[in-house]
Amino acid sequence: MKTPVFSNGDVDADLVVVGAGVVGAMIADQIVGLGRSVLMLDAGPRLDRAQVVENWRNLPFKNRVGSDFDGIFPQSPHASVPLYFPPNDYVALSGPNGDSYKQGYVRAVGGTTWHWAASCWRHLPVDFRMKSTYGVGRDWPISYDDLEPYYCRAEEEMGVSGPNDPALQSPSQRSRPYLSDMVPWGQGDKRFAEVVNPHGYNCVPIPQGRMVQPWNGRPACCGNNNCQPICPIGAMYNGIHHVQRAESKGAVVLAESVVYRIDTDANNRVTAVHWYDAEQRSHKSTGRAFVVACNGIETPRLLLLAANTQNPQGIANSSDQVGRNMMDHSGFHCTFLANEPMWPGRGPAQSSCIVGPRDGAFRSEYSANKIILSNISRVAPATQQALKLGLVGKALDDEIRRRAAFGVDLSISLEPLPDPKNRLTLSKTRRDSLGLANPDIYYELSPYVHKGYDAACKQLNHIGQLFDAVEFNITTSLNANNHIMGGTIMGSDPKSSVVDGDCLAHDHANLWLPGGGAIPSASVVNSTLSMVALGLKSADAISRVMGQA
Amino acid sequence: MESIQPDFHFSRRRVLAYSLLPIACAALGRSIALGDARAQSPTDRIPELSQADSYFLALSRAITGHSDLNPTTAMRLSAAFARVQPAQLAQLHNVQTFMHDGQDAAALLQAAETAGLGTATLALVTAWYTGTVDGDSKTEVVSYTEALMYQSVRDAMAAPTYCLGGPAWWTELPPAVGVSPPVHPTTSAPANATPDSKPK
Numbered sequence: 021m022k023t024p025v026f027s028n029g030d031v032d033a034d035l036v037v038v039g040a041g042v043v044g045a046m047i048a049d050q051i052v053g054l055g056r057s058v059l060m061l062d063a064g065p066r067l068d069r070a071q072v073v074e075n076w077r078n079l080p081f082k083n084r085v086g087s088d089f090d091g092i093f094p095q096s097p098h099a100s101v102p103l104y105f106p107p108n109d110y111v112a113l114s115g116p117n118g119d120s121y122k123q124g125y126v127r128a129v130g131g132t133t134w135h136w137a138a139s140c141w142r143h144l145p146v147d148f149r150m151k152s153t154y155g156v157g158r159d160w161p162i163s164y165d166d167l168e169p170y171y172c173r174a175e176e177e178m179g180v181s182g183p184n185d186p187a188l189q190s191p192s193q194r195s196r197p198y199l200s201d202m203v204p205w206g207q208g209d210k211r212f213a214e215v216v217n218p219h220g221y222n223c224v225p226i227p228q229g230r231m232v233q234p235w236n237g238r239p240a241c242c243g244n245n246n247c248q249p250i251c252p253i254g255a256m257y258n259g260i261h262h263v264q265r266a267e268s269k270g271a272v273v274l275a276e277s278v279v280y281r282i283d284t285d286a287n288n289r290v291t292a293v294h295w296y297d298a299e300q301r302s303h304k305s306t307g308r309a310f311v312v313a314c315n316g317i318e319t320p321r322l323l324l325l326a327a328n329t330q331n332p333q334g335i336a337n338s339s340d341q342v343g344r345n346m347m348d349h350s351g352f353h354c355t356f357l358a359n360e361p362m363w364p365g366r367g368p369a370q371s372s373c374i375v376g377p378r379d380g381a382f383r384s385e386y387s388a389n390k391i392i393l394s395n396i397s398r399v400a401p402a403t404q405q406a407l408k409l410g411l412v413g414k415a416l417d418d419e420i421r422r423r424a425a426f427g428v429d430l431s432i433s434l435e436p437l438p439d440p441k442n443r444l445t446l447s448k449t450r451r452d453s454l455g456l457a458n459p460d461i462y463y464e465l466s467p468y469v470h471k472g473y474d475a476a477c478k479q480l481n482h483i484g485q486l487f488d489a490v491e492f493n494i495t496t497s498l499n500a501n502n503h504i505m506g507g508t509i510m511g512s513d514p515k516s517s518v519v520d521g522d523c524l525a526h527d528h529a530n531l532w533l534p535g536g537g538a539i540p541s542a543s544v545v546n547s548t549l550s551m552v553a554l555g556l557k558s559a560d561a562i563s564r565v566m567g568q569a
Numbered sequence: 570m571e572s573i574q575p576d577f578h579f580s581r582r583r584v585l586a587y588s589l590l591p592i593a594c595a596a597l598g599r600s601i602a603l604g605d606a607r608a609q610s611p612t613d614r615i616p617e618l619s620q621a622d623s624y625f626l627a628l629s630r631a632i633t634g635h636s637d638l639n640p641t642t643a644m645r646l647s648a649a650f651a652r653v654q655p656a657q658l659a660q661l662h663n664v665q666t667f668m669h670d671g672q673d674a675a676a677l678l679q680a681a682e683t684a685g686l687g688t689a690t691l692a693l694v695t696a697w698y699t700g701t702v703d704g705d706s707k708t709e710v711v712s713y714t715e716a717l718m719y720q721s722v723r724d725a726m727a728a729p730t731y732c733l734g735g736p737a738w739w740t741e742l743p744p745a746v747g748v749s750p751p752v753h754p755t756t757s758a759p760a761n762a763t764p765d766s767k768p769k
Contacts, residue, residue, distance in 0.1 A: 073730055077713040081699035206739040232736040240736035246729040357751035365726045367739035397729050403718040407695055413634035413674025416694070417721040422748045424722050490751040 021270035022057040029303045033059035033272075034566065036293055036307035038279045038322070039314035041131020042259035042548065043535045043555035046177060047311055049266040050559035056566060058271040059305055060263070061295055063099035063278045063314070064128035067260075072134070073252045085400040089135050089249035090124045096276045098296065098454050099127040111317065112447060112460045120350055120498040121463040125315050129275050130260030132315060132502065133548065135249040137369045138229035138256045139392075140180045141545030142171050144191045144379055150437075150541045154384040156468065157437040158540040161512035162521035164193065170553035172196045175227070178257040178552065179235045182227030190224055190375040200231045203241070208362035209372040212393050212428075215486050221479070222376035223393070227549075229257030230368060237261075245397050247369040256368075277303075280456055282310075282326040282335050282531075290335075290531045296454055309530050309562050313555065316346070316504025316536040320444050321459045323508070323533075336508065336525035336533060341518050343444035345506035346461060347542045349433035350469050350498040354391075354480045356489035361425040365397030370431075377479060378544055387435040387472025390544040391479070398427035428487065430480065433544045434472045434498070436465065438506050465498065473498070503547040508537035522561035523554050530565070534558040616640055622647050624665055632664075632690060633697050633717060634674045645711045646696055653704030660689035 024033035035051045037044040040062035052058040075092035076084070083091070088105040095101065100110045102123060113121055125132045145164035150157035172195060175182070182198035183189055202225035205213075213223040230241040241255040251258070263273060274297075281294035283304075290310045295303055312319050320343040324334040334342050374391035382388075402423030411419050436442075442464060446457035477494055484492045511517025514526035523534035534555040536547045543550075618626060618640055626643040630636050650658040667680035681690040696702045700716035702709045719728040724744045727733045734741075 077730060078710050080703070080708040080710055081701040081716075082703070082708075204737050204740045207743055242732040242734065242736050243739045244730055244732045245726065250730075252730045359750060361743065361746040363725055363743040365722075365729070366733070366743060367737075397726060399718050399722055399726070399728075403698055407691070407698065410678075410691060412632055412678045412691075412694055415675065416698070417634070417717075418748045420698075420718055420721045421746070422751060425725070425743075425746045425748070426751050490753050 022055055023270045024057045024059040024272045024305075029301070031059050031272075031303070031305040033057040033305065033307050035059070035309045035311065035562065036061070036305050037311045037313065038293060039063075039131070039312065039318070040129045040259070040263050040273055040275075041313060041315060042133045042262065043551050044311060044313035045130070045259045045262035045266055046174075046552055046555045047313070047532075047534070047559045047562070048271045049262045049269070050556065051562060051566070052266050052269045052271040054563055054566070058266065059307070060266070060271060060273040061277040061279055061293070061305070062127075062129045062273065062275050063096060063318070064126070064275065065094055065096050066275050067094065067128045067130060067134065069250065069252070069254060072250045076246070076250055081400070085404055087248075090126070092249060093126050093128060093134065095127065096278075096298065098276065098278050098298070098300070098452065100452050100458075101125055101127050109450075110452075110458055112450065112458065113463060114460065115442075115462040115464045117463045117465045117498065118461070120465065120500060121346070121348060121461055122500045123317060123348065123504055124500070124502050125317065125504070127318070129273055130258055130263055133257065133259045136546075136548060137247045139370060139546040140175060140178060140182070140227040140229050140549040141543075142191060143167075143541070143543045143545065143550055145193055146379055147541050147543040150383070156384060158509070158511065160521070160540050161510060161517075164191075166521065167550075167553050167557065168193065168195055170556045171549065173556050174549055174552040175199070177262070177556070178229045178549075179231055179238060180227050180229050180257075180549075181231050183225045188224045190222075190378060198227065200233070200235070203228050203230065203232060203368060203371055205371055206363070206366045206395070208364055208366070208395065209393060211360065211362065213372060216374065216483055219482070219486070220376055221374045221391075221483070223372050223374045226370055226373050226392070228368060228371070230255050241368055243367040245365050245367065245369060245395070248396075278454060278456075279322060280325055280454065282322075282328070284328060284330050284335070284528065288330060288528055290528050300454065309532070309565065311532045311534065311558065311562070313533070313535045316507050317444065317459055317461075319533060319535065319537050320507035321446070321457075324444075324446050325456055331527065336518050336527050336531060338527050339515055339518060341440070341509055341516065343507050344440040344442070345438035345509045345540075346442040346444055346463065346504070347436045347438060347506040347539075349501040349503050349542060349544060349546075350436060350465060350473075351434070351501045352432050352473065352495045352498055354430040354432065354484070354492075354494045356428050356484055356487065356492040357423065357426045358428050359426075359488040362428055363425050364393075364395045364427060364429065365399065365424070367395055369394070369396050371395055377476070382475070385468075385471065386475055387469050388544050389435075389472060389476045389479075390433050391476070391483075392431040392433075394429040394431050396429070397424070398429065399424045402427055428489075430483070432476050432480070433501060434469050434476070435542050435544045437468055438509060438540060439464070439466065442506075444507055469498075501546075503536065503542070505536045505539040505542050505547055508533045510538040510540050521557075523558045524561060532558040532562060616644060618644065621662070624662065628661060628664055628668065629693060629697060631668055631672065631677055632674050632694055635697075635717060635720070638697070639715060642712055642715055646702065649702040649709040649711050650693075650696070653702050653707040653709055654692065657689040657692050660686050661693055664690055
């Protein structure tokens with residue numbers, strides 16, 4: 021077991037990973053498994069799952085019903101995140117759709133998979149060829165076939181359950197089956213699919229990073245229905261699982277270590293990163309290979325912060341594309357009361373999804389969509405609504421039960437196109453507690469997304485009719501989905517992109533930038549599995565380079 | 570790699586056992602179910618209530634229609650009102666005037682509303698159902714699983730973070746809904762439902 025070498029507070033390792041989230045931890049685990057020394061630096065603290073669960077239970081009702089998912093995670097004073105209860109304006113948003121880019125993420129060891137829902141979707145093969153197929157967006161420099169083996173490995177590393185019936189897969193192009201068949205549906209998922217599928221909506225099981233049997237040291241999911249903001253029992257996959265796996269093989273994680281500077285040599289290879297510890301003392305880590313995987317906002321922010329004499333626009337930024345093309349799936353919701361009890365809240369937070377509108381010739385004109393049948397308990401919003409009616413006694417109990425049982429919440433995602441003007445820059449006036457510039461983001465949605473919204477509304481209206489919907493409502497403002505993509509965009513041309521098909525920075529022969537930032541086309545599906553697949557592809561590239569050394 | 574297939578045989582039996590438990594408790598009555606729960610916690614013994622807290626508990630039981638409310642939780646809610654909503658707590662004391670035997674919750678609310686005490690009375694209801702006392706500048710959380718909102722569906726699901734059974738318990742059929750389905754208001758229909766405006 022080879023471990024990093026410490027000397028006077030500085031460290032040397034074969035691989036230095038900045039960001040101990042799902043992507044960084046996965047790569048660390050791969051490389052340390054090859055007998056290389058690996059150091060992981062994370063800006064945030066270690067978390068205690070039980071404490072976070074207690075923080076959630078102790079949160080006021082209005083915060084819980086309002087999805088205040090960020091405030092319950094203990095934070096380092098030197099690693100801010102966006103907070104909204106009340107807003108802390110860590111990220112200053114501007115542009116006509118700045119309000120649609122209110123991202124949430126966790127800066128802590130293990131990263132934002134502490135509070136995801138564990139949906140593990142693949143992009144469709146055509147998603148990799150948006151420009152050549154539909155004349156919009158960008159093509160990836162790699163194909164679905166190139167990434168497919170890594171999708172398999174990502175699913176196997178994360179213990180994903182998914183439908184092994186090809187008719188229920190999206191996409192069905194797979195070289196290996198899932199380790200475990202789909203998480204079984206409850207009655208609500210079954211009935212929803214039975215009602216909508218005869219009309220071509222294609223409601224299918226969501227591949228999920230959990231199993232209904234113990235697996236690899238992880239307990240079986242018993243449907244605590246609290247995937248977001250925190251799985252109380254650790255049945256849901258979380259980046260902390262690979263952090264711990266990497267540590268067991270000799271990797272070292274330093275929490276509350278905020279990287280702020282990156283050194284490069286005459287050949288523009290990265291030679292070291294510098295970080296502040298919790299007492300604001302600066303340290304340096306040298307290494308042979310470097311990975312920056314701090315999520316779609318913090319990675320471009322760091323690259324811009326770390327501008328040096330040789331890279332005056334920022335690290336990896338000779339193309340001026342770092343921080344541009346910021347994307348996220350624009351989201352909105354459709355709620356109604358159905359004509360039969362659906363009982364959301366029994367089982368994991370989401371299990372089924374309409375994927376019929378994921379693809380089609382229309383994508384040359386407007387956005388695809390996916391429609392998730394939320395399985396998050398409706399008891400809290402039902403109570404909020406019933407209390408507003410001024411009911412008491414049995415009438416109140418019955419109204420809560422009615423709304424909780426018959427309530428439906430559909431969560432719709434739209435696909436943005438990469439647009440260089442949607443840009444993260446460094447604030448000229450706002451600084452964090454370490455004096456590092458906060459991020460500013462300009463965000464403007466194109467007609468492509470707005471037209472996709474209109475098309476989705478027609479589908480939702482039809483679905484509402486199928487359920488003889490009462491109190492049918494579609495939200496009109498678009499919300500963020502925390503699927504942050506595009507800021508270190510992948511491409512074959514170093515003049516118009518930041519990384520290549522291995523997420524290797526065009527400008528630096530030993531710096532990899534895997535994760536959401538690299539993704540050049542958003543599709544409409546959650547980005548985590550694609551991020552992990554890209555991370556594993558980077559890990560293979562790193563191991564090849566190390567093998568040559 | 571070898572495929573892992575779940576064995577539902579065992580879990581189904583276990584789920585059945587779990588699913589019968591609340592039914593059995595319900596058959597024995599709510600007070601027994603809650604009494605069992607209290608017995609599990611030595612710190613949750615039935616307390617000696619002050620006169621004010623006894624009144625607070627009596628009013629709470631009358632306005633919620635739940636005759637089995639936990640006295641300890643009532644004391645904690647009363648104390649929370651005293652800290653974050655003292656004016657409302659004083660108003661609740663005055664609702665006492667309108668309580669009488671055989672009165673249902675709606676009649677008590679109506680009497681309180683007529684006397685200008687409706688807001689405070691509904692704040693008490695909200696506190697019991699959400700477990701939270703909201704003040705103008707402060708908020709206190711008093712209960713989580715005991716919040717009455719979860720009681721109304723406890724045969725179908727546990728409060729989030731807890732589970733109702735073992736792995737895949739949710740594949741069992743849900744309980745009978747036991748309430749009437751939602752009805753359309755007289756004027757609207759989903760066929761006409763459209764968003765108010767385009768997304769901003």
